[in-house]
Amino acid sequence: MTSRGRNPLADGRVATGLPPARDLERARRFCSEKLGLEPVDERPCGLLYRCASGESQLFRSAGAAPGTFTQTSWQVDDIETAVSELRHRGVVFEEFEPAAVYGGGRTEDGIAEVEGHFRSTGARGDRDAWFRDSEGNMLSIGQPRY
Template structure:
């Protein structure tokens, strides 16, 4: 038996929480740019659900540093998703990848990332990164088999 088998958290659902200094501005970004609408809301928070998870935007006085990926969506066709989001006004980052990820640069906003978790059966990822209206770094990934 592994610790994973006995952990009460292993049986829980993971849900991401992202800070928003301006919740209404964030709501507009997620609606207009990403095509997502909250499924529920409370004072100071918006709840979103996607195919296999959920995330919340919460009003926060703190700002996200936006220096690392805070949330990601896994998709089947990254080129189509990037193209559709660009048409909605999403700006994808262009940058050099660290050597640990295989080096190289993004091309047209999409990076080829070497390596993957063995249990997935993939040999790598294709990824694209952008910031939301609040500075949170978000990504889109597509496993490469």
């Protein structure tokens, strides 16, 4: 808390950084063609995307993509429809056992049931699906389970 009684971070809006891109134009094409997202602002160092009330920045980087953990995640209302639409656009979903990290079972048709994972308040877990972007970064979509 500040001396004025407010917490500037708790009162602020969160903007995430979408994973780094070695090739910004390739990453832009992936976001456009595969995810259906267009930037709302462009700078030499990166692109800004807006989804619902959140923002995500895709930034140019010479570093390697971490690829070992989720970099950016979207919450959706219907994960089956989202997975189907993204597959139609050419997105390939990961098939693995997230149990060791997330407490879930093996993915089935790209979707895992994950107990105790929280996407929103009051959820008992979620249904998640992971995929990689054009730079090898891990991204995910999920639907809360109530």
